[in-house]
Amino acid sequence: MSTIWSRTSGRRSGGCKLDNGTAMMHAGLCSMNRIYLDHAATTPILPEVCKAMMPHLSDEYGNPSSLHAQGRRARETVEVARDIISVFIEANPGEIIFTGGGSESNNLAIKGTAFSLRGRGNHIITTAVEHHSVIESCRFLESLGFDVTYIGVDSAGMVDPDEVGRAITRKTILVSVIHGNNEIGTIQPVAEIARIARGYGVPVHTDAVQTFGHIPLSVDDLGIDLLSATAHKLYGPKGTGLLYIRSGTAIEPLIHGGGQETHFRAGTHNVAGITGFGRAVEMASGMMDEESERIARLRDSLIERILCNVGGVINGHEHRGLPGIISLTIPGIDADALVIALDRMGIACSSGAACMSSNFEPSHVLTAIGRSREEAKSTIRLSLGRDTNHGEIERASDALVAIVPKLRKFAP
Amino acid sequence: MSTIWSRTSGRRSGGCKLDNGTAMMHAGLCSMNRIYLDHAATTPILPEVCKAMMPHLSDEYGNPSSLHAQGRRARETVEVARDIISVFIEANPGEIIFTGGGSESNNLAIKGTAFSLRGRGNHIITTAVEHHSVIESCRFLESLGFDVTYIGVDSAGMVDPDEVGRAITRKTILVSVIHGNNEIGTIQPVAEIARIARGYGVPVHTDAVQTFGHIPLSVDDLGIDLLSATAHKLYGPKGTGLLYIRSGTAIEPLIHGGGQETHFRAGTHNVAGITGFGRAVEMASGMMDEESERIARLRDSLIERILCNVGGVINGHEHRGLPGIISLTIPGIDADALVIALDRMGIACSSGAACMSSNFEPSHVLTAIGRSREEAKSTIRLSLGRDTNHGEIERASDALVAIVPKLRKFAP
Numbered sequence: 001m002s003t004i005w006s007r008t009s010g011r012r013s014g015g016c017k018l019d020n021g022t023a024m025m026h027a028g029l030c031s032m033n034r035i036y037l038d039h040a041a042t043t044p045i046l047p048e049v050c051k052a053m054m055p056h057l058s059d060e061y062g063n064p065s066s067l068h069a070q071g072r073r074a075r076e077t078v079e080v081a082r083d084i085i086s087v088f089i090e091a092n093p094g095e096i097i098f099t100g101g102g103s104e105s106n107n108l109a110i111k112g113t114a115f116s117l118r119g120r121g122n123h124i125i126t127t128a129v130e131h132h133s134v135i136e137s138c139r140f141l142e143s144l145g146f147d148v149t150y151i152g153v154d155s156a157g158m159v160d161p162d163e164v165g166r167a168i169t170r171k172t173i174l175v176s177v178i179h180g181n182n183e184i185g186t187i188q189p190v191a192e193i194a195r196i197a198r199g200y201g202v203p204v205h206t207d208a209v210q211t212f213g214h215i216p217l218s219v220d221d222l223g224i225d226l227l228s229a230t231a232h233k234l235y236g237p238k239g240t241g242l243l244y245i246r247s248g249t250a251i252e253p254l255i256h257g258g259g260q261e262t263h264f265r266a267g268t269h270n271v272a273g274i275t276g277f278g279r280a281v282e283m284a285s286g287m288m289d290e291e292s293e294r295i296a297r298l299r300d301s302l303i304e305r306i307l308c309n310v311g312g313v314i315n316g317h318e319h320r321g322l323p324g325i326i327s328l329t330i331p332g333i334d335a336d337a338l339v340i341a342l343d344r345m346g347i348a349c350s351s352g353a354a355c356m357s358s359n360f361e362p363s364h365v366l367t368a369i370g371r372s373r374e375e376a377k378s379t380i381r382l383s384l385g386r387d388t389n390h391g392e393i394e395r396a397s398d399a400l401v402a403i404v405p406k407l408r409k410f411a412p
Numbered sequence: 413m414s415t416i417w418s419r420t421s422g423r424r425s426g427g428c429k430l431d432n433g434t435a436m437m438h439a440g441l442c443s444m445n446r447i448y449l450d451h452a453a454t455t456p457i458l459p460e461v462c463k464a465m466m467p468h469l470s471d472e473y474g475n476p477s478s479l480h481a482q483g484r485r486a487r488e489t490v491e492v493a494r495d496i497i498s499v500f501i502e503a504n505p506g507e508i509i510f511t512g513g514g515s516e517s518n519n520l521a522i523k524g525t526a527f528s529l530r531g532r533g534n535h536i537i538t539t540a541v542e543h544h545s546v547i548e549s550c551r552f553l554e555s556l557g558f559d560v561t562y563i564g565v566d567s568a569g570m571v572d573p574d575e576v577g578r579a580i581t582r583k584t585i586l587v588s589v590i591h592g593n594n595e596i597g598t599i600q601p602v603a604e605i606a607r608i609a610r611g612y613g614v615p616v617h618t619d620a621v622q623t624f625g626h627i628p629l630s631v632d633d634l635g636i637d638l639l640s641a642t643a644h645k646l647y648g649p650k651g652t653g654l655l656y657i658r659s660g661t662a663i664e665p666l667i668h669g670g671g672q673e674t675h676f677r678a679g680t681h682n683v684a685g686i687t688g689f690g691r692a693v694e695m696a697s698g699m700m701d702e703e704s705e706r707i708a709r710l711r712d713s714l715i716e717r718i719l720c721n722v723g724g725v726i727n728g729h730e731h732r733g734l735p736g737i738i739s740l741t742i743p744g745i746d747a748d749a750l751v752i753a754l755d756r757m758g759i760a761c762s763s764g765a766a767c768m769s770s771n772f773e774p775s776h777v778l779t780a781i782g783r784s785r786e787e788a789k790s791t792i793r794l795s796l797g798r799d800t801n802h803g804e805i806e807r808a809s810d811a812l813v814a815i816v817p818k819l820r821k822f823a824p
Binding site: 034036038041042043044045047050053057058059061062063065066067068069070071099100101102103104106107115131132133134135136137139140144230232237238239240252253254255256257258266267268269270271272273276336339340342343348349350351 | 446448450453454455456457459461462465469470473474475477478479480481482483511512513514515516518519527543544545546547548549551552556642644649650651652664665666667668669670678679680681682683684685688748751752754755760761762763
């Protein structure tokens, strides 16, 4: 199994369907309708989701913690969303804790476990390709005296489960491994890692922010104890996430206070956001398999066109990749300049994880898979979604064909 | 200055405007239009706020951290809200950090200071009448080895600033005092406390969740370093709060991760929620003074009617109270039973802080002001707001007149 989608140079020049002239003509059309290829940063909100939220942004404003009728109705709405989501990942409703987003969920999982189990040990295992909310939570714990092992990955971004097993000590209290990577799309062997870790009695967390609602997920099949997700990556609203906490898992709250969420997370429920999350999951569950296949086909078509007409290297795993994510390195091109140029041509994409777009450091994920600093800074992410269609793929490819040679001229 | 609104028994029986018959007739009307007297738990969302949020729940779905046009527009929207709010409390825009709500803000302020300044000391001063998100944050820090002093209050719920001064030691790293109490409405002398604490170089936090947007607030007049607020207590959406962090204040993030909010709070911005928060503040700033006076008049009218026709004792400070909050103890009556009975008559109110409504412990605020456990469990909170009118006050009073004698019959 090849670990990256690298193509031969022969493929790059042979059989190309477009020339630069056609490409520029197509690209000119982009200003009319923008093409959104940044679904890994955030997704459009479905009209059905917005509609479900509306009552809770107008007449149905009760606080779910209140005893009276308005409060009870709000509570019922929250519980309906919890039920929908618990069925979706084959959990019990009481194991779903609503949070303010994926970063909060990751912080809660990692620090919550660390503070809860600090009497048992101070060692945490994670990987070199985690989301910043996982890495920075670990760095914070290191400043408090915890030890963290960051497991490396191969050139496709894959963690070796056996390496996780070898890192486990008697002091290990948590293994945290991202499910699907937000930059390169690689899907980790979480079930295998969990089987090994839990064999040693070590709880396992997975950050499923990018996979939740995009590929099938069962907390029992994965065998994990904690799982993070967020609504805005699956066509729901920003500001609402969840942490699955397997029944019996010891965890200290991140936000202490009132008794909401069975004392795991204080704060007045974001009723509208939670309702929208539930509706988004309901929508996903009805179309996920079909959509994932359709999006993967579009992804492959776009990769084919890029490699054929533009060149470059695709990062990530050839077979275990998220359907919608393309990580493209075009040596010699400044990624930010390319993102801005594409934006002017009506195409939205990203030069890395959105949350670090103002950061000047090269991506830790790309350097972890062996890209140089220069290559990492020459990498863009195109992420496809439910609204992406074949015409957009053609136009995006044409835009790249038109702009990359121009940017190459300015390359140092 | 009398410390509570207790009236003489003579006042109770003399000059009453209503008899039980009229009261019940009025109360019967309640089923037609519900009366919401639980504004301290949460407020209705203004149509203007909902309207401002709408674009960000539909077409304007960009992630503010993205470089492209959708992202930049979203970022601009967030910054407009930040500007509006910073002007409102006389802060600099860069001192406003958006969070997922008031509880998160309080946790960030307290734990963030504790973890940041733990090299300097391990002593925190707070009061006996704080919100649970402050108290439980302190309890958590105690479990990590921090020392916390809980300053008591007088029978009106007031903290003595000198007592705070006397509690300060060389190890004190934070003073946290609630601005306006959520249960009894008492407004603390935060400016005086801050002057004393900062004289010793100790940073000061105030939980202004109940006062923000209801009474004038200037971070410089108060002289505090940290201030918590949330949108849903001032006719904005649930799930969005803020922490004011005075420039130069040392604070460790609560949610670590991406670089959002100048590294103070990671996580994708809740653009719709933040936009709604800004619009709610804009609406408040135009009407706050007038509305506070109007609501205080309604509050006084309801208190007068209650004391005259129902009896009981009003908790809180007679002169330094929030305009909209009435805490009423009716000895011998079970508060939950009264809340449920009023709910059936179409009136929404509360038997304590909403976030603890499923808790069987008596309110720590009420016991701190000297109420017995039994009195605390015989106390309801009626909280008025912008939609409250004189007719509702009459009907609420009538409902109490009708129902309290019935409940008294069942009292042990």
